[in-house]
Amino acid sequence: MSSRKIKHEVAALLQGRDLAAIMEAMRRYPAKEAVNALFALICRDEQQLRWHAVSCMGEAVARLAETDMEAARIVMRRFLWSLNDESGGIGWGAPEAMADAMCRHAGLAEEYVHMLISYMREDGPEICQDGNYIEHPLLQRGLFWGVARLSGCRPRLLLDKGAGEHIPPYLGAEDAIVRGLAAQAAGLLRLTASGAVLRTLAHDPAPLTLYRDGRFDATTVGALAQAALESMPS
Incomplete structure (x- = not known):
């Protein structure tokens, strides 16, 4: 089946209302093909389509990691690159998809949770600090959805990596969604x-x-x- 046909089928699937049924249908596709089809959908404007794509992307990346960890790492690095200013993009959907994948796969969480945390943290004047502060309020919403998602499924890992000290400042965020998720x-x-x-x-x-x-x-x-x-x- 061509990649174009798969993308068309996946976009149609995500229009459904039953996420469990959608995810079951998505498992018919090889993990790599599912991931490729979902990349363009995690940044769509339509709320239901986009969020279903985030959930399915997380499941597909975790499924990929079970059989080919290096291929899953490439996908995670692609998310990270999309959030880099040098990428020329904006990274819509990337923090959410990363977090969902990390909730579903412990190995990915161990390797990449520190990067999600880094987006809450600014670089200071000292050498070798690793902050990657996200300033855009709409991207902050996605970041904190991811932080809240991981707080529910991997709280100890987040705490061990120091997330607890970076969340409280966002309780005073101007954006209500960021405040609520924090x-x-x-x-x-x-x-x-x-x-x-x-x-x-x-x-x-x-x-x-x-x-x-x-x-x-x-x-x-x-x-x-x-x-x-x-x-x-x-």
């Missing part, structure tokens, strides 16, 4: 030092829609902050 991550990682800020955010009425396992849930920053507080140790 609050969610703070709760999942049990960042008790953020309790005072979360108590303030619990009154934040700003609305947002979260993508979770094929669903789109309407919520508010305040609701996410309150949920984070309730998850903290007493």
